[in-house]
Amino acid sequence: MGMVGGGKDAFIGAVHRMAANLDGHIQLVCGAFSSNEQKSKESGQSLYLPGNRVYGTYAEMFTREKLLPEGERMDFVSIVTPNHLHFEPAKMALEHGFHVVLDKPMTLSLAEAKLLKQVLGGSGKLFCLTHTYTGYPMVKEAKEIIRQNKLGAIKKIYVSYPQGWLSTFLEESGQKQAAWRTDPARSGIAGSMGDIGVHAFNLAEYISGLQVTKLCADINITVPGRQLDDDGTVLLKFNNGASGMLYATQVAAGEENNIRIQIYCEKGGLEWQQQDANTLLVKWLDKPAEIYRAGSDYLSPLAKFNCRTPAGHPEGYLEAFANLYRNFALTLMSKNNGTNPREEWTEYPGIAEGIRGMAFIENVIASGKSDNKWKDFEV
């Protein structure tokens, strides 16, 4: 694996590396960790990389790595830069013959997303979009319970994602994470909706197997001086007739990273929250609620495949993230070996989720500006 971005004081780059390391299938072999060459070099050194595999630019990395013999050169690249630096390196990597892992949201705009889909389509390469929350085993169990129709038809989907870290005008202080995430040039047209709303949207569609068809959004900037939305609430309609609600906010002071989903069906409901990630509540109309727990023998094969430890040994965010990397790596090794990957290996988000995510961002921002109640979800 090579890496684009993720220099020394980045947040998500280190997360990607730990996730890639965990299972021992992936080795970091090169990187262009920063647009600042000195910083890139220092980052590479602290990661025990040889100097000649640390590059000043991603373009250089793709060109030079391509010249290395197979088996030595990187197999795929992980791109962990801010949003405005997603499309170009991803496109270039694919064009140089490298598989791609890309952080969300997929691109700066839906138009870019569609272009990337075209590039990918012709490349024969693999592509993984790191919608982390779908990597949790209990999220997969939830998906399986819905898919097997144990609860009957879905009637309501509520998904909420409160954070509090942007409660103040943090970007003014120069804090790096706040700075780029509130900057239209680097984040795109959305702030909170692109940073976390898109995770909530993805989670709802992933578990339910449904698609949003219409939405009605209240989008707000609550901190004076801020350039992008830091808060939004969205009414939803789904393609089976169900309705729902999504909110994502970064100004819920005192909240950490509390993404939570509740789905209610004819016979019962599901509840999962990331801060208690190893538990899935299954509620029933006429009998006691059940506590499904990660690592348990009674789980579906899909959920169990994504557990590493027995019940009671909690797994968390990094393990969920690592599931994406592991599944991607297993699929990739299988492809390299000319064998068919097992079905559960291919269970990672990709280009389709990226397109829908970018469409969510554009539709939700458009709805926020509109006086009409419902906006069709256009892709």
Place this chain on the structure above:
Amino acid sequence: MGMVGGGKDAFIGAVHRMAANLDGHIQLVCGAFSSNEQKSKESGQSLYLPGNRVYGTYAEMFTREKLLPEGERMDFVSIVTPNHLHFEPAKMALEHGFHVVLDKPMTLSLAEAKLLKQVLGGSGKLFCLTHTYTGYPMVKEAKEIIRQNKLGAIKKIYVSYPQGWLSTFLEESGQKQAAWRTDPARSGIAGSMGDIGVHAFNLAEYISGLQVTKLCADINITVPGRQLDDDGTVLLKFNNGASGMLYATQVAAGEENNIRIQIYCEKGGLEWQQQDANTLLVKWLDKPAEIYRAGSDYLSPLAKFNCRTPAGHPEGYLEAFANLYRNFALTLMSKNNGTNPREEWTEYPGIAEGIRGMAFIENVIASGKSDNKWKDFEV
């Protein structure tokens, strides 16, 4: 106390009686428990009432009780009938000189509510509307924390109220509670919004001290054949510029009676849920969240006045309900004695909350039918 409604198989009548009994200030002395005279008699007998204080109609009760000597006749009436039988008995009681406790929603329509306000205005009588959830001590603590501005200005209010008991077409079976609550003739224009949405609305305005100014509602009937809404989600704007979201649903299969509120302010947030009623979470932007607990010495005087037991001895729904009755009774005794009631005694919902609640119902149903996004909250 006399009672209108609350015959043998009613739900809320028994709750009112237990709430009135708890503190020993109130004695049930008469009732018109059912429009069926035989049933009313049987109900009275099972409540140890003498036969001559059990009446066939409320009109008869008001007339006959008025003739009894003061001290013997009932001081006030508690009206616990379905919505269509709120206005007339309340009006008649006031006109016969009786104070009134009335179940929510206050009337069948906003127009009736305004008429009742006129009648009450001229009567010099006391009036209590049983918005139970405001009787919880930790709800009062939340109100105090906001009022004292410990958390700074309010930015977001989320209130949700899921129940699951109307997930099926229960009214078809003749189940009494389902039958009247889904019947426009007895419930009014709203189902879930009038039954529980109005509680959520009241709780949000009560704790925050704010008023809703605009809303945007998605109102649904999810069970085929049902006549009134069983589900709704509402975007909210408040008079300080804050925004929020309210949902109330009776088709969240597997949920019991899970009203929950989260309020986020500049410096931190509050979270309270009725199913864990003795706990109030106070969250902070920059320090550990705190667990405020009912019965604790450190609570505000208002909260402590509404606790009966030391911390760790849980109080519940009946105690919250009893706080409304006790506060009403203490105010009434004070009035009867010609003394000024203590400020905390007058802390029970009344006509103003009733007017706003009925306005909520009418605005939210109108918004649900509109294609425009925002509807002004009109009273």
Place this chain on the structure above:
Amino acid sequence: MGMVGGGKDAFIGAVHRMAANLDGHIQLVCGAFSSNEQKSKESGQSLYLPGNRVYGTYAEMFTREKLLPEGERMDFVSIVTPNHLHFEPAKMALEHGFHVVLDKPMTLSLAEAKLLKQVLGGSGKLFCLTHTYTGYPMVKEAKEIIRQNKLGAIKKIYVSYPQGWLSTFLEESGQKQAAWRTDPARSGIAGSMGDIGVHAFNLAEYISGLQVTKLCADINITVPGRQLDDDGTVLLKFNNGASGMLYATQVAAGEENNIRIQIYCEKGGLEWQQQDANTLLVKWLDKPAEIYRAGSDYLSPLAKFNCRTPAGHPEGYLEAFANLYRNFALTLMSKNNGTNPREEWTEYPGIAEGIRGMAFIENVIASGKSDNKWKDFEV
């Protein structure tokens, strides 16, 4: 009902009155609320009692009430004084023909307890000992699950009861509750073991249906100057071969009143804690744990009979306490009517539980002083 003790600044007297009031079956008609006659009068007045039914001593009350016509005189007496004033008024009440409700622990010593049993045996009167925690519906559900052998044979019982209010030398300040509960003359040979340990012991035997046969205790006074134990941990052996552990402490600073029991059997386990009283966790060896909830339709008839509100409307400590009073009252009315009480009415603790409780206190204190590991549980 008449009352002995429970004057104006007592804690448990007010609790008894609210519990007796709740269901409308019991009316407080007289009392000897304090050994201070003036205080007794004032207490009676604040409880709306006529002056001639408020007595200066319990002896006077029993004598005078006995002279009143049946139907007017009290049916039973509730004794809510400190421990040293349990035996004599209870005995005297029985001898004057009154049924008795008595606060725990039953007496000052096991010897007194055995005498009381003799008196009761010959009296034909009813007797209720207020082990409150057995009044909770989910405790009754736990008992039913064990009784029906759904979980197989019991292997382990853990019961813990931490409080923190005696963490400091509070009795020195003259705080009334601390003063008598740490005074051997008024409490007996045990402090924490008699005040709360006996509740934990009773709960374990009640739910399990087992009896302690041997124990090994570590009993401590942790606050310098204190005269009675404020802390103890006890190893237990039960008559089916199961083992267990009980701890009760009043110096767990920061704890409220956190009695909690876990029982593990061959196929699964139970967990209940009073601070989340409406929930019973049922855990299974090979399937998801279940959340049993008070007020639910699926509960056993015994549990349901002790619920007043539907699921999601929490009931608490006063309701549990009220269940003892209500069941006692229903049994008493049935006796007065010459009919057989329903089985679930007679479900309240009595003399047998009192004898075992006093034996627990004496055995546990003796074991605490012994260098031998196991002490037989002697009655």
Place this chain on the structure above:
Amino acid sequence: MGMVGGGKDAFIGAVHRMAANLDGHIQLVCGAFSSNEQKSKESGQSLYLPGNRVYGTYAEMFTREKLLPEGERMDFVSIVTPNHLHFEPAKMALEHGFHVVLDKPMTLSLAEAKLLKQVLGGSGKLFCLTHTYTGYPMVKEAKEIIRQNKLGAIKKIYVSYPQGWLSTFLEESGQKQAAWRTDPARSGIAGSMGDIGVHAFNLAEYISGLQVTKLCADINITVPGRQLDDDGTVLLKFNNGASGMLYATQVAAGEENNIRIQIYCEKGGLEWQQQDANTLLVKWLDKPAEIYRAGSDYLSPLAKFNCRTPAGHPEGYLEAFANLYRNFALTLMSKNNGTNPREEWTEYPGIAEGIRGMAFIENVIASGKSDNKWKDFEV
């Protein structure tokens, strides 16, 4: 890193490898994964090791690796075999000049533990014992709160560790984990006490900074046919005069891996449970309890150093385990570089904890067989 044990169907070997992988400081370079050479080879292959670095025996590994040039040969060995294969490979590794990471309990007996201490003492090598639970950041926060005396003197320590997986006679089925853990030849004199009791003991001494001085144990075999204890409860005395209780059981059917500790001091208390590992409750005598959360800015430097993700991104068992490896690796690299390690790097359990753990096992089993109440804790 080289590995002894941890072949394909082992549990803890894979855990060690993931923990070692996570942070990118450690690379697995060789192993003797099984006493079955074929199995060792297959294991090595599946771990992407070259064939010549996969050995048939650990003796061979130590000999052959020692001949490799520095920088190529393994720096340290991780020993993850059953207990009877701890002492000899650890001793041999030290004698061949390799640092050692060793799974708990340290050895088969206290005598072996003391011998290992001697060997280590003369070797100049580093030694880490994987008491995983001390690697959790909130455990470290708890330790810091105690160390800084924020809560005053410790009065009570309760630690409990229920598991349920040995509720049945599982070893009879040949299940590998059950087989060796219940076999005296491979586990030593203790079953549950050595497998999990020693973790609970270590956790109590680690957080409190105290040492057990006396204990009184009830040790049981609850499953007929089983050879070693599967359950035990222990009364404890500590060297500051505090008392406590520890239980560890593997027959609590329905429990997973629920280690939990509560410490009560003069001014407040702490509560941590591994199944909710990112939360530490800090309770106070006179103010609201606080919820300390992993990843928060307000934590102590020691806790923060052991967090990888911001608050709300849960870390779990593997991250706690990885903290031991990372701290060991950082200390080792520092040693290799001839620099002084930072204080927080050296924060991993070692020989002293191993000696005390083995002493715990021997004392607790001896106490379980004794009729005397208290047994001095002898080392």
